[in-house]
Amino acid sequence: MENPQRRRTMTSSPGDVSLCLQRALRCSCTVMAVDITLLFKASVKTVKTRNKAIGISVDSTKDEIFKRIRPKSGFSPKAKEVISNITKLKDFLLQHRKDYVSAGSLISSDSTRMTENERDQIDQDAQIFMRTCSEAIRQLRNEAEKQVTSAQVKEHRGAVLDLIEMYLRGVCKLYSEQRAIRVKRMVDKKRLSRLAPEHRSKVEKPPAVEPKEEKTVREESPEKSMSEVLDNPVSLWEESRVEDELSPEEIQMFEQENQRLVSEMNSLVDEVRQIEGKVVEISRLQEIFAEKVLQQETEIDGIHQLVVGATENVKERQMRIYERQSKTTRASGYGSCSSWSCALSLSFSWTGTTANTTSQHGLYLTGNRPGLAHIGYLRER
Amino acid sequence: MNVTLAVKQYVSKMIENSGPGMKVLLMDKETTSIVSVVYTQSEILQKEVYLFERIDSQSRDNMKHLKAICFLRPTKENVEHLIQELRRPKYSVYFIYFSNVISKSEIKALAEADEQEVVAEVQEFYGDFIAVNPHLFSLNLQGVARGRSWEPSMLARCTQGLTSVLLALKKCPMIRYQLSSDMSKRLAESVKQIITKEYELFDFRKTEVPPLLLILDRSDDAITPLLNQWTYQAMVHELLGLNNNRIDLSRVPGISKDLKEVVLSAENDEFYANNLYLNFGEIGTNIKNLMEDFQKKKPKEQQKLESITDMKAFVDNYPQFKKMSGTVSKHVTVVGELSRLVSERQLMEVSEVEQELSCQNDHSNAQQSLRRLLQSPRLSELDAVRLVMLYALRYERHSSSVLPGLMEELSRRGVSERHRGMVKSMLEYGGKRVRGSDLVTPTDAVAKTKQFFKGLKGVENVYTQHQPLIHDTLDQLIKGRLKDSQFPYLGASSLRDRPQDIVVFLIGGATYEEALTVYNLNRSTPGVRIVLGGSSIHNTRRNVMCW
Numbered sequence: 031m032e033n034p035q036r037r038r039t040m041t042s043s044p045g046d047v048s049l050c051l052q053r054a055l056r057c058s059c060t061v062m063a064v065d066i067t068l069l070f071k072a073s074v075k076t077v078k079t080r081n082k083a084i085g086i087s088v089d090s091t092k093d094e095i096f097k098r099i100r101p102k103s104g105f106s107p108k109a110k111e112v113i114s115n116i117t118k119l120k121d122f123l124l125q126h127r128k129d130y131v132s133a134g135s136l137i138s139s140d141s142t143r144m145t146e147n148e149r150d151q152i153d154q155d156a157q158i159f160m161r162t163c164s165e166a167i168r169q170l171r172n173e174a175e176k177q178v179t180s181a182q183v184k185e186h187r188g189a190v191l192d193l194i195e196m197y198l199r200g201v202c203k204l205y206s207e208q209r210a211i212r213v214k215r216m217v218d219k220k221r222l223s224r225l226a227p228e229h230r231s232k233v234e235k236p237p238a239v240e241p242k243e244e245k246t247v248r249e250e251s252p253e254k255s256m257s258e259v260l261d262n263p264v265s266l267w268e269e270s271r272v273e274d275e276l277s278p279e280e281i282q283m284f285e286q287e288n289q290r291l292v293s294e295m296n297s298l299v300d301e302v303r304q305i306e307g308k309v310v311e312i313s314r315l316q317e318i319f320a321e322k323v324l325q326q327e328t329e330i331d332g333i334h335q336l337v338v339g340a341t342e343n344v345k346e347r348q349m350r351i352y353e354r355q356s357k358t359t360r361a362s363g364y365g366s367c368s369s370w371s372c373a374l375s376l377s378f379s380w381t382g383t384t385a386n387t388t389s390q391h392g393l394y395l396t397g398n399r400p401g402l403a404h405i406g407y408l409r410e411r
Numbered sequence: 412m413n414v415t416l417a418v419k420q421y422v423s424k425m426i427e428n429s430g431p432g433m434k435v436l437l438m439d440k441e442t443t444s445i446v447s448v449v450y451t452q453s454e455i456l457q458k459e460v461y462l463f464e465r466i467d468s469q470s471r472d473n474m475k476h477l478k479a480i481c482f483l484r485p486t487k488e489n490v491e492h493l494i495q496e497l498r499r500p501k502y503s504v505y506f507i508y509f510s511n512v513i514s515k516s517e518i519k520a521l522a523e524a525d526e527q528e529v530v531a532e533v534q535e536f537y538g539d540f541i542a543v544n545p546h547l548f549s550l551n552l553q554g555v556a557r558g559r560s561w562e563p564s565m566l567a568r569c570t571q572g573l574t575s576v577l578l579a580l581k582k583c584p585m586i587r588y589q590l591s592s593d594m595s596k597r598l599a600e601s602v603k604q605i606i607t608k609e610y611e612l613f614d615f616r617k618t619e620v621p622p623l624l625l626i627l628d629r630s631d632d633a634i635t636p637l638l639n640q641w642t643y644q645a646m647v648h649e650l651l652g653l654n655n656n657r658i659d660l661s662r663v664p665g666i667s668k669d670l671k672e673v674v675l676s677a678e679n680d681e682f683y684a685n686n687l688y689l690n691f692g693e694i695g696t697n698i699k700n701l702m703e704d705f706q707k708k709k710p711k712e713q714q715k716l717e718s719i720t721d722m723k724a725f726v727d728n729y730p731q732f733k734k735m736s737g738t739v740s741k742h743v744t745v746v747g748e749l750s751r752l753v754s755e756r757q758l759m760e761v762s763e764v765e766q767e768l769s770c771q772n773d774h775s776n777a778q779q780s781l782r783r784l785l786q787s788p789r790l791s792e793l794d795a796v797r798l799v800m801l802y803a804l805r806y807e808r809h810s811s812s813v814l815p816g817l818m819e820e821l822s823r824r825g826v827s828e829r830h831r832g833m834v835k836s837m838l839e840y841g842g843k844r845v846r847g848s849d850l851v852t853p854t855d856a857v858a859k860t861k862q863f864f865k866g867l868k869g870v871e872n873v874y875t876q877h878q879p880l881i882h883d884t885l886d887q888l889i890k891g892r893l894k895d896s897q898f899p900y901l902g903a904s905s906l907r908d909r910p911q912d913i914v915v916f917l918i919g920g921a922t923y924e925e926a927l928t929v930y931n932l933n934r935s936t937p938g939v940r941i942v943l944g945g946s947s948i949h950n951t952r953r954n955v956m957c958w
Contacts, residue, residue: 061420062578064535064612066518073522074530 105174109190112166113197119159120201123208126152131211149212156205163198167191412912412940414542415678417579419449421508421538422482426458428532429478429506435462437481437496439489442510444551444655446482448541451679466492471501478504484539485513494524506532510539511571512609539575540944541655544644544677544687546933547926548576548944551655553953555919555946559630561594569946570601573916576944577606577624582912583613584624586901587893592628594918599626599901622912625888625898629919629945632880633841634769634804636922636949637797639762641690641874643683645923647675647745649950650752663748673741682738688927690875691749698746705739708732760784761794762874768801770876777802778813785820795821796830797951800837807838881915881943882928888913889932889939913941920954921945 129144130152174187426434436455438446443465446455452463464471466483479502483489490513497505507521512535521533540548550572555565577584583606588599602624606613629636640649651658653675661671677684682701686694753759764780771777781798784790799817806812821831887893891909900906917925921943929943947953 061417061424062537062581062612063421063424064512065532066513066535067532069515070518070522070525070530070533073519074525074528077523 105170105187108166108170109194112163112170112194115159115166116163116194116198116201119156119163120204123156123201123204127208130208153209160198160202160205164195167195167198412580412582412914412942413545414540414548414576414579414942414944415449415545418445418538418540418542419678421536421579422446422450422455423458425480425482425506425508425536426455426460428534429480429504432459433477434458434460435464435474435477435479435502436460437464437466437479437483439466439483439486439492441484441551442482445510445538445541448543448655448676449678451674451676466496473501475501475503477502478506481505481507482536482538483507483509485509485511485517490517490520493521497521497524497529498526500527500529503529505530506534508534508536511535511537511575512605512612537575537578540572540579543656543948544926544930546929546940546942547921547948548942549921549948550944550946552946556594559593561597565946566597566601569598569916569918570605572946573598573602573624573914573944574605574609576914576942577602578612580912580914580942581615582622582624582914583615584622584912584914585904585906586624586626587898588626588901589628589631590897590899592630592918595626595628596901598916598918599624602626603901618911620908620911621906622914623888623906623910625884625913625915627881627884627915627917629917629949630841633837634801635877635879635881635924636920636954637801637804637951638765638769638877638924639758639874639951640922640924641762642688642923642927643691643694644675644687645927646691646749648923648948650749650758651745652950652952653948658745660744660748663744666744670741670744673745675741675745680738682742688930691753694746698742701739701742705735708735755789756791756794757787757789758794759874760787761790761798764798765801766873766876768798768805774806774809774811777806781817782820785817785824790824792824792826792830793952795824795826796833800834803834803838804841877924879922879925879928881917881925882932885913885915885929885932885941889936909939911939913939915941915943917943917945919945920947920949922949 126144130149132144171188171191174184174191179187436446443463455463460480462474462477466481466489481493483493493507507530518533521530541551542548550569552565552568555562555569586599586603588595590596640646644653647653647658651660656674656676658673658675659671660666660673675683677687682697686697689697761784764777764784767773767780768777781802784798785795799814799821802817803814806814818831818834821834884893884898888898889909891906895905915929922945926943926948929941932939933941
């Protein structure tokens with residue numbers, strides 16, 4: 031009803047009937063004028079609020095240049111309402127789709143995760159909503175059929191309702207897709223959480239189960255379950271719930287398998303222990319070995335020192351003897367010869383012993399022993 | 412202090428306020444006159460106002476692409492019409508302007524009617540009078556008085572008109588009224604009441620010397636309206652009848668169709684503006700000059716229309732040319748008609764006798780010439796009655812008054828009973844008993860001397876020797892010598908200095924002669940500005956009918 035080009039000068043509250051006259055004493059231009067627009071608008075608003083309170087409807091009998099055709103007894107508004115409702119549902123589903131479909135990983139924060147309860151709630155509400163919408167469409171259709179109108183109008187209404195139905199179906203499809211994903215994921219989860227494959231009462235199994243048979247069954251049932259999931263998610267869901275109750279055969283079988291597994295486990299444990307002990311021993315021996323090697327190294331060092339010292343001593347003595355011999359050759363030759371031969375034999379026996387000890391230890395010695403090389407050099411001399 | 416300018420500004424502001432777009436101007440009967448006097452149709456058309464409708468006309472079409480500017484008087488009928496209009500609006504937006512103060516209850520009534528909220532603005536623009544000349548306004552009211560007291564509705568209307576003049580001119584005046592007239596006292600009181608009630612409106616910037624409102628009564632000077640006039644505007648009004656600046660020439664023999672109704676407006680007509688107050692002789696000369704000018708222009712245009720540039724120049728100048736030719740033909744027609752009437756009715760002689768009667772003091776002479784004239788067959792009834800009235804007014808109490816004889820003469824001539832009765836009623840109206848001041852016999856020494864000297868000197872122009880009473884009154888007022896005993900102040904305060912802005916209101920109507928006086932006074936005394944107004948503007952016929 032409002033004319034958009036009109037300037038609004040109203041600022042006071044609508045209920046202020048006792049608005050005092052605001053008179054401009056002097057306006058900006060040179061004429062003397064008084065603007066009573068505010069009072070007028072205040073009165074208009076007062077009247078309007080009063081009318082609204084009383085409930086008088088304003089008769090809009092204005093003749094417009096373009097006459098607005100009134101909607102036919104509410105078909106259009108109702109249809110529009112249904113459409114808006116379906117749109118609301120669609121928006122809601124799309125909005126929560128991500129949360130709904132998410133796998134619920136442990137990493138995600140709690141706020142975005144949807145609990146199962148919430149998902150169930152969404153499912154329920156969506157179903158009720160869709161049911162009511164289809165109900166409304168049906169009602170509208172009946173109404174449209176009952177009303178006596180021209181053929182064109184009937185056709186138009188029928189087409190409108192068909193379109194609404196298609197729209198509703200599209201939204202339902204959205205919903206069912208979401209649901210299917212969710213159900214499939216749940217089924218997979220459930221399947222994986224079992225230790226043995228699911229059984230259907232039709233499939234018979236002997237209690238003594240061989241791993242091979244189990245395997246085949248295992249292969250079969252996943253296929254079956256997959257096809258079941260594809261065909262009828264709802265019913266499988268229910269069935270898988272039912273199969274929680276196991277038959278006694280299966281129970282026994284499961285027990286036996288349990289026992290076997292336990293024994294295997296125990297044996298494994300024992301073996302492991304043994305190996306452990308052996309490993310411990312080996313490590314101990316290793317330690318002793320290392321110790322011994324170190325000891326021998328120190329001994330060799332000592333011996334080497336001694337040898338070096340002895341060699342030095344012998345050299346010195348030889349020098350002295352040689353000097354004395356040279357002195358005593360002038361005196362007598364026998365005494366020195368004998369002493370010289372004694373010294374020689376002494377030195378030879380000494381080096382011999384040294385060589386023996388050397389050969390004895392040659393197995394343990396490496397090549398780089400300068401002291402012994404020195405002795406070797408002495409021997410060559 | 413220019414009343415035409417004030418009204419024109421109001422109308423311009425009204426139109427501007429509504430913004431661009433096609434507009435329609437909705438008026439009532441009175442505001443139509445108000446607007447038509449200040450604005451020509453072509454001027455308004457330029458401002459995109461393409462349609463002019465009356466609010467009370469029922470056969471208007473729906474035009475939702477137009478904005479409606481309503482300029483109405485705040486009367487009950489107008490409010491009723493407006494309510495009906497707002498209930499079923501024919502236009503897209505309404506800008507409502509009332510020409511005077513409107514009551515709150517009426518605004519509420521309008522607000523209730525405005526269901527579709529088509530009203531954008533409601534304002535009060537105080538243009539509730541007809542601005543004839545810049546210093547002359549009128550309210551176009553007939554039958555203001557009933558006997559010697561106010562017709563109640565007329566009193567209200569006069570008060571409203573007068574207050575709107577004051578607001579338009581932005582004056583909050585001191586009021587002086589004529590003691591001898593009860594009507595003026597009542598009007599003064601009611602104006603004062605309004606000023607006090609709406610003191611916020613009248614809260615103008617105070618000048619050093621406050622303005623003055625002087626309320627006079629026509630009955631004090633009944634002679635002036637009876638006289639024949641010889642200045643252009645006054646003469647036209649007297650002989651042809653100037654109604655809202657329009658002359659109805661339809662009864663003139665041999666008139667062309669587009670001159671049947673002629674607009675004489677000083678705003679748009681330069682010649683008229685220059686010759687408003689010139690007397691007949693001067694007008695003749697000026698018209699002749701105008702014709703010569705026009706003739707000079709005319710053949711020149713028609714001669715060299717050979718080249719394209721010439722043609723272009725001609726077409727460019729054609730509107731000017733057309734305008735000039737229109738003006739010339741108009742004035743020529745009017746003046747021609749005037750002179751025809753003058754010769755037909757022997758107005759020269761009549762006027763001479765009139766002036767003699769009103770200004771001179773020679774009874775026997777006057778009587779003789781009057782009788783002589785009454786014998787003449789060409790004298791019209793109206794003039795005869797007029798002369799007798801003048802005689803009656805002048806020599807009412809004269810010892811050798813021959814009034815009954817004259818009355819007999821009138822009946823012999825075949826003057827209707829009604830007209831004869833008018834003489835009597837006129838005497839009642841403006842007779843000596845009633846007059847506050849002595850109209851013709853001077854009272855104080857100064858005036859006596861003046862008259863004596865005048866008698867000696869002779870007058871420059873026999874036909875214009877009469878000065879209306881208002882001249883003396885205003886003269887005294889300007890010099891600060893207006894007697895308080897005759898013209899008391901309303902209220903305790905009084906002007907200490909000489910007044911500078913004066914608004915004079917004549918109850919019963921003003922005349923163009925008085926307007927001329929005021930104009931001359933305005934010119935001669937530069938520090939003073941006077942605006943004259945009346946409940947109507949008289950000519951003899953109207954005056955006579957009035958009684």
